[in-house]
Amino acid sequence: QVQLVESGGGLVQAGGSLRLSCAASGRTFRSYGMGWFRQSPGKEREFVAAIDWNLGSRYADSVKGRFTISRDNAKNTVYLQMNSLKPEDTAAYYCAADRWGTGAREEGDYDYWGQGTQVTVSS
Numbered sequence: 001q002v003q004l005v006e007s008g009g010g011l012v013q014a015g016g017s018l019r020l021s022c023a024a025s026g027r028t029f030r031s032y033g034m035g036w037f038r039q040s041p042g043k044e045r046e047f048v049a050a051i052d053w054n055l056g057s058r059y060a061d062s063v064k065g066r067f068t069i070s071r072d073n074a075k076n077t078v079y080l081q082m083n084s085l086k087p088e089d090t091a092a093y094y095c096a097a098d099r100w101g102t103g104a105r106e107e108g109d110y111d112y113w114g115q116g117t118q119v120t121v122s123s
Contacts, residue, residue: 002026002112004095009117012085016121020080022095022114030073033103035110036080038091038119045094045107049080053101060105063089085121092116 008020022034035050049069051057057069068081078095096110104110 002029002032002097004097004112004114006093006095006114006117009093009119011120011122014085014087014121014123016085017081017083018085018119020082020093020095020117020119022078022080024076024078024097026076029076031099031101033098033101033110034069034071034078035096035098035103035105035107036069036078037094037096037107038089039094039116040091047105047107048093050103050105051078052103056103058103058105082119085119087121087123090119090121092118 003025005023031053033052036048037045038048039045049059051069066084071078094116095114097112098110
């Protein structure tokens with residue numbers, strides 16, 4: 001069982017930056033694919049970014065060039081650096097872990113989920 005705890009959310013003005021962190025339990029973190037998803041009120045949860053066990057990354061088109069996903073295997077932590085934030089980025093952001101290490105775009109491919117952290121971007 002893997003436990004994921006997100007942190008770093010908050011209120012920021014448009015154009016600002018935030019860095020989200022997701023700390024994972026367990027000794028096999030380096031073999032997991034890690035993803036970030038988000039959900040706004042009234043909308044389905046959507047893919048944001050993912051990083052596989054081999055440090056390959058992928059992004060949703062809506063965040064490409066503004067967000068960067070990274071991981072520190074020594075700290076069992078994955079990060080999401082969010083720059084040039086827009087009001088439409090406002091959502092609850094969730095961290096997820098994939099046992100197979102692929103860092104997929106589909107939420108059904110993930111085995112473990114965090115509780116989420118709220119990001120609010122004011123205009």
